[in-house]
Amino acid sequence: xxxxxxxxxxxxxxxxxxxxxxxxxxxxxxxxxxxxxxxxxxxxxxxxxxxxxxxxxxxxxxxxxxxxxxxxxxxxxxxxxxxxxxxxxxxxxxxxxxxxxxxxxxxxxxxxxxxxxxxxxxxxxxxxxxxxxxxxxxxxxxxxxxxxx
Numbered sequence: 001x002x003x004x005x006x007x008x009x010x011x012x013x014x015x016x017x018x019x020x021x022x023x024x025x026x027x028x029x030x031x032x033x034x035x036x037x038x039x040x041x042x043x044x045x046x047x048x049x050x051x052x053x054x055x056x057x058x059x060x061x062x063x064x065x066x067x068x069x070x071x072x073x074x075x076x077x078x079x080x081x082x083x084x085x086x087x088x089x090x091x092x093x094x095x096x097x098x099x100x101x102x103x104x105x106x107x108x109x110x111x112x113x114x115x116x117x118x119x120x121x122x123x124x125x126x127x128x129x130x131x132x133x134x135x136x137x138x139x140x141x142x143x144x145x146x147x148x149x
Contacts, residue, residue, distance in 0.1 A: 003110070004090040004099075004149040008078035011104050011116055015070050022063045029056045069102040076101055085127045086149055087119050092147035100124055 001009075008125040022050055033052045060137040091098045097114040104116035117124045127143070135144045 002149070005078045005092055007099055007107070007109060008076065008088075008101075008106055010109060011099065011101065012073065014104060014107065015066065015102075017071055019063065019066045019070060022059055022066060025065075026056060026059050029059065063101055069104070073102050081149055083131050083148060085130050085145070087128075089127075090129060090149040091115070091145060093109065093143040093145055095141065095143045098123070099128065100127065 003119075014053075030050055031055070031121075033049060057095050077131050078088060080086075080088060082089065084105070085100060087100055089100045091100065097112055099114055099116045103118040103121060106113055106115045119128055121128065123138050126138050127145075130136060130145055132145055132148050135142055
């Protein structure tokens with residue numbers, strides 16, 4: 001397995017872990033809400049229940065967003081190598097490594113820091129379609145592309 005495929009698998013696992021964490025939090029909130037409804041009625045308990053319901057709604061939205069990201073991520077094929085940057089490319093620049101996929105933050109792998117960048121983010125938009133040897137500028141910062149996988 002090559003470097004890019006390993007990076008892909010690390011991000012895939014990270015995304016799954018985020019989803020599992022949100023699902024567990026939702027389960028915990030559901031259990032707390034069930035316990036809260038068993039408590040004595042009153043303003044204090046109604047407020048606590050309302051707060052739990054708000055938190056559940058926020059977590060459901062986060063889960064939905066993560067599931068959409070996972071759906072997009074699963075469409076990537078890390079075995080595809082193109083001379084031009086496209087969705088799923090791993091790019092080496094003089095400013096670091098960038099994996100064009102979904103915005104999942106940074107990871108460290110083999111003593112390298114890799115940033116997962118969405119193709120719709122400003123940097124992702126500028127990188128798309130370029131190739132090794134070219135340069136782009138984003139927010140006053142120049143990125144020299146030294147490799148595309």
